[in-house]
Amino acid sequence: MAEDKATGNAAILVLKRAFVRLGILPFLLLAALVIFTLMSENFLTLRNVTNVLRQSVYLTIVSIGQMLALLTGGFDLSVGTILALASVAGAMVMAAVYAAMPEAVWLSISLGCLAGIAAGTSIGVMNGVGVAFFNVSPFMMSLGMASVGFGIALYLTGGVPVYGMPVQFGDTFGFGNLFGFPTPVLVVAFLVLALYVFLYRTPFGRHFYAVGGNLRAASLSGINTRGILFLTYVLCAFFAAVAGMLLTARLDTGEANIGASMPLESIAACVIAGVSLRGGVGRLENVVLGALFIGLVQNGMNLARIESYLQTVVLGALLILAVVADQIRLKYVATLKD
Amino acid sequence: MLIATRSVTKDYPGVRALDSVDFDLRAGEVHLLFGENGAGKSTLISILAGAVRPTSGTLYFRGRQVSLHSVHDARELGISAVFQDFSLIPQMAVEENLFLGAEPRKGGFLNRRKSREQAREILDGLGFRIDPAARVDRLTRAEQQMVEIAKAFRSDLSVLILDEPTASLTNHETDQLFGLIGELKARGIGIVYITHRIAEIRRIGNRITVLRDGRYIDTVDAREATEDGLVQLMTGREMGKIFPARIARPAGDPVLSIEDLTTRDGAVRGVSLEVHAGEIVGLAGLVGSGKSELLQAAFGTRPVAGGRVWYLGRDTTGQGPKQNIRGGFLYLPPDRRTEGLMMMRPARENVALAALDIRPFSSGPVLTPGRERRAVAELADRMNLQPRQIERAADQFSGGNQQKVMLARSLTRNFRLIAFDEPTVGVDVGTRAAIYEFLVDLVRQGAAIVLISSDLPEILHLSTRAYVFYRGRVQAELHGTGLTEETVLANFFEREGG
Numbered sequence: 045m046a047e048d049k050a051t052g053n054a055a056i057l058v059l060k061r062a063f064v065r066l067g068i069l070p071f072l073l074l075a076a077l078v079i080f081t082l083m084s085e086n087f088l089t090l091r092n093v094t095n096v097l098r099q100s101v102y103l104t105i106v107s108i109g110q111m112l113a114l115l116t117g118g119f120d121l122s123v124g125t126i127l128a129l130a131s132v133a134g135a136m137v138m139a140a141v142y143a144a145m146p147e148a149v150w151l152s153i154s155l156g157c158l159a160g161i162a163a164g165t166s167i168g169v170m171n172g173v174g175v176a177f178f179n180v181s182p183f184m185m186s187l188g189m190a191s192v193g194f195g196i197a198l199y200l201t202g203g204v205p206v207y208g209m210p211v212q213f214g215d216t217f218g219f220g221n222l223f224g225f226p227t228p229v230l231v232v233a234f235l236v237l238a239l240y241v242f243l244y245r246t247p248f249g250r251h252f253y254a255v256g257g258n259l260r261a262a263s264l265s266g267i268n269t270r271g272i273l274f275l276t277y278v279l280c281a282f283f284a285a286v287a288g289m290l291l292t293a294r295l296d297t298g299e300a301n302i303g304a305s306m307p308l309e310s311i312a313a314c315v316i317a318g319v320s321l322r323g324g325v326g327r328l329e330n331v332v333l334g335a336l337f338i339g340l341v342q343n344g345m346n347l348a349r350i351e352s353y354l355q356t357v358v359l360g361a362l363l364i365l366a367v368v369a370d371q372i373r374l375k376y377v378a379t380l381k382d
Numbered sequence: 383m384l385i386a387t388r389s390v391t392k393d394y395p396g397v398r399a400l401d402s403v404d405f406d407l408r409a410g411e412v413h414l415l416f417g418e419n420g421a422g423k424s425t426l427i428s429i430l431a432g433a434v435r436p437t438s439g440t441l442y443f444r445g446r447q448v449s450l451h452s453v454h455d456a457r458e459l460g461i462s463a464v465f466q467d468f469s470l471i472p473q474m475a476v477e478e479n480l481f482l483g484a485e486p487r488k489g490g491f492l493n494r495r496k497s498r499e500q501a502r503e504i505l506d507g508l509g510f511r512i513d514p515a516a517r518v519d520r521l522t523r524a525e526q527q528m529v530e531i532a533k534a535f536r537s538d539l540s541v542l543i544l545d546e547p548t549a550s551l552t553n554h555e556t557d558q559l560f561g562l563i564g565e566l567k568a569r570g571i572g573i574v575y576i577t578h579r580i581a582e583i584r585r586i587g588n589r590i591t592v593l594r595d596g597r598y599i600d601t602v603d604a605r606e607a608t609e610d611g612l613v614q615l616m617t618g619r620e621m622g623k624i625f626p627a628r629i630a631r632p633a634g635d636p637v638l639s640i641e642d643l644t645t646r647d648g649a650v651r652g653v654s655l656e657v658h659a660g661e662i663v664g665l666a667g668l669v670g671s672g673k674s675e676l677l678q679a680a681f682g683t684r685p686v687a688g689g690r691v692w693y694l695g696r697d698t699t700g701q702g703p704k705q706n707i708r709g710g711f712l713y714l715p716p717d718r719r720t721e722g723l724m725m726m727r728p729a730r731e732n733v734a735l736a737a738l739d740i741r742p743f744s745s746g747p748v749l750t751p752g753r754e755r756r757a758v759a760e761l762a763d764r765m766n767l768q769p770r771q772i773e774r775a776a777d778q779f780s781g782g783n784q785q786k787v788m789l790a791r792s793l794t795r796n797f798r799l800i801a802f803d804e805p806t807v808g809v810d811v812g813t814r815a816a817i818y819e820f821l822v823d824l825v826r827q828g829a830a831i832v833l834i835s836s837d838l839p840e841i842l843h844l845s846t847r848a849y850v851f852y853r854g855r856v857q858a859e860l861h862g863t864g865l866t867e868e869t870v871l872a873n874f875f876e877r878e879g880g
Contacts, residue, residue: 245748247738254735257724264683264715264722265736265791266704325726 064376067318068369069330072362073337080344087347094226100339101228102127102287103309107335108239108328109283110310116256116276117323118175118182123284123310125193126164127303130288132197132206134160135298139208149210156209160292161285167193168281176273186277190307197300206298217293228290235283240328252276256323305356312363313338318370338362383445384409384572385430385461385541390439392425399425401596402439407541407572412563412586414604415576417593417616418810423576426593427543430574431463432456454483462534463543469530472519476529477501479518480536504535508562524555531562542566543574548582560586578837580609581871592616595810624815625843626822633846634659636692637799637830638711640680643689649675651854652689657799657830662821664845665834666870671851673834674716677801681706681713694798707736712797714788716804716834722788725777729767729787730758732776737794761790766816782813789820800824801832806840818844842867850874 063071080087106123113120138156145152167189174185220227243249254262255272263269284306292298317334319326341362345355386406392399400422407413415423428434429441432450441448443459450456453463470479477497486496501514510528518526527547534542548556563573563586577583583590587604592615599615617624638657643650650672657663665673678684680691682702691699693711703713715721723732734743734754742753758772765786767779776784785805792800802821806814821844825831835841841848847861850873857873 244751247744247747247749250731250734250738250749253727253731254724257727257731258721260715260721261723261732261735264681264703264713266702266707267735268704320726322726324724 060376064373067330067373068366069317069333069337072316072366073333073340076337076340076344080340080348083344084347087344092343092347096336096339096343097229098226099343100336101226101232102291103306103313103338104232104332104335105235105287105290106284106306107310107313107331108236109280111314111317111319111326111328111331112252112276113182113280114256114311114314114319114321115252115323115326116273117259118273118276119186119311119321120168120171120182120277120280120284121186121307122167122171122190122193123280124303124306125190125197126167126281126284127288127291127306128300129167129193129197130160130164130285131292131295131302132201132298132300133163134289135206135209135292136200138210138213139206139298142210143208149212152210153213153216156213157289160289161282164285164288165278165281168278168284171281172274172277175277176270182277194300201298201300203300207296209292209296209298211296214293214296217290218296219294228294231286231290235286236328236332243328248272253324256325258324308363309338309359310335312359312366315363315370316366320370321367383407384443386442387426387429387436388440388442390426390429390436390441392422392429392434393437399596400429400436403593403596403598405591405598407574409540409570409572410567411588412567412573412575414583414587414590415574415593416583416590416612417599418814421593421616422596423593424545425596427463427545427574427576430456430541431461431543433463457537460538460540461543462537462539462541464527464530464534464545464547466545469533470518470526473517475515475517476505476512476521477514479529480504480514480533482533484536500536504532508532508535524551524558527551527555527559539566539571541572541574545576546578547575548577548579580612583607583612624818625839626819628843629660629662629822629825629846631660631826633661634828637694638680638832639692640676641690641692643676643679643691644687645675645679646685646687647675649684649854650679653851653854653856654689655849655856655859657832659798659828659830660825661846662825662831662833662844664841664848665832665851666836666838666841666848666874667851667857668874669836672854673849673851674803675854676851677713677803677832677834681711681801683713707795708739710796710798711801712736712792712795712799713801714792714803714805716807718784718788723776723784726775728773729762729776729779730755730772732787733758733761733772733790734794736791740795743794757794758790761793764793765790765820782809785809785813785817789817792824797829799830799832801834803834804836805833806835806837838867838870841870 077088086092106127110120110123134156137159138152141152141155142149171185171189174180175182217227222230243252251262251267251272254265254267255269259269288303291302295302313334314326314331315321316337317326317330319331338359341358342355345358384407388404389402390400391402403422403426405426415426417423425434429436432453432455435451441450443461448459456462471482480501481497486493486500488496498514505512505514508528508531510532512521512525512528518529521529547559551559566573575587583604589601590604590607590612591601592599592612594616602611636656636658640653640655643653649670653672653676655663665676667673675684679686682700682705686700689699690697693706693709698706698709719725737743738749742750742757744750755772762770762772767786768783776787779787789805805817805821809817821831821833833841833844842865845865847859848865848870849856850858850860850870852873858869860869
């Protein structure tokens, strides 16, 4: 009896240690895998896993941008709008160029993508200027820009989808494969890798953590804190805009009403992955896993035929659960100090 | 006997803050608590005030055993504490603050008239001339202190606990406070009083209890206590032993010259000073006297309105921290939690923060984590960081070791001039001695050091030269035999206008 109890306690201690070290995400991932595998035999198949990867692309890209905003102690509520504006502006330019020069397919695709990404990033430039140079709180700034961007996107299109892009755009960036992998997945892999090198192998990356970790200390250590804050929102918007163009390719239309769920989902992906809302803490690889987890849960719920309205309930609950778990973790950190 | 503790102990995770302490307070006495930072004074008064519950031990009030579960419990018994950090809400009126949590009511609604009357009664009774309707943030620091004390009087008072109440008061305001304390003593109220100022001990104290490392050391009569005796009780060693031998070498070339500098916010007004290689220049003065603000302006974090800053013969007025750090000039702030360290990040990143652009921390545009780890581990050895785990988050270290992490930053580049702003705030004696040793080492290697400090012995024992600040101006420049406690203190306070 006593021995049983001792091993039980030891097991709990190991679990506690693992929880303190790794956070809630590994436990959630494991639970999701077990539950959905039991609920549907189609869940754990290569086809479906590839499918999850493909579907998670857009959220992953937005989340790694959102992570930058959270790292520096803010957040970006305008990522959804950026997605929409990039989609609309990109699609309009692409369709216009294609209509004028039907033989210059790749020129129109390039110009369209450039225009879309530039339009989306411009929202980030505004956010950056407001937050870094006018000390507007990220909450107000990005909330305001979300409205501005959405309004512009609706105004440009009159609320109707934009058609007329070359089919090659959707075929390549929406459904295509390259070297045996879905193109969007390759784009994500490239962006994640580039951001990883930037964050963890250059002084600039360290500066993001420093600004979120302690703005005053960073500034007294000679770090250009305004510059970093500005760059944060520009990069965040850039990522969201790329996601917007990829989603446009997938949908084959430019739409003003996509991305509405992105602010919540991307913040959820980061928080579940252990990114601190107070700034300065969080790892890129975990955020990628966090976004995949949300994709996994959505896919699993679809397979298990859970109604989409109920899915949003689950997502919100998961977000709150992650925050509660983080608080409990902080408490454990204090008691487990070696 | 008003209040007494018997073998009171308080444990925090990993630390014993208070170890079996006996303490008692008689009616009508001022009982001083004396000790280094971290000696357990704050923990003891927090227990007396009901803010913290002891891990073990008993508490007696007027001979009866009591257990205080909250500040509210203590207040019911007439025990009130005035802590250093004010518990006032700045946006509220004086009267609203006085009755916060115990608002006079009439049928469930606030009774404004009654609260105004009672507030006036309390303030008049104490002889404070403060308008009960005034907003707290419009009052001076001393007036806020008075409101804080008045708050203690809203119920019948028998024990008043004061934590360094004169830290930011002027001479005149201090006199006023001491007058009040005299009256309270006459009324039979017992007062527990924490101070670091030896001069105050003789003025108002009856008995002194000395704590060290959470333990009770001794209780002595205030009239018989000598300064040296107290310091020895407090630190466990003689005064001189904490401080390293004074630097005997003559100073080298000027490193920093400040000419007639005035900041835009008026915190510094027309100050000139000079710092040479191989010397420690002490800047003394009260909080807000301009001593920190001057170096912040020179470092480029506080806007300059007039005057010039010359660093190594170049005009660097208005140059930002980035250029200054690259030029070899570093300012380390006084408050490590809010300005110095990224508390959630590893010690390694905190040490490397100001040198990420150079070897061994980076090479060209990329970081070199392996070399960084080795370099920081070496610095951790040199600073004797405890525990020696450079991947631990800063907030997982004790105060003294956090300070070491921040100070290690001054070794990551070849700094020619380092300004240390209150480098020993909140650290224990052992670390304090190590930090002094460290400063002297830097100077021996030819660096110039500016030591900004409110701790007088620090200034007296370490500086080769000292400037005393008062209200944004340099009141005196002292060196050699002219640098004594008397001369510094004489310049601490008002002199202008006779």
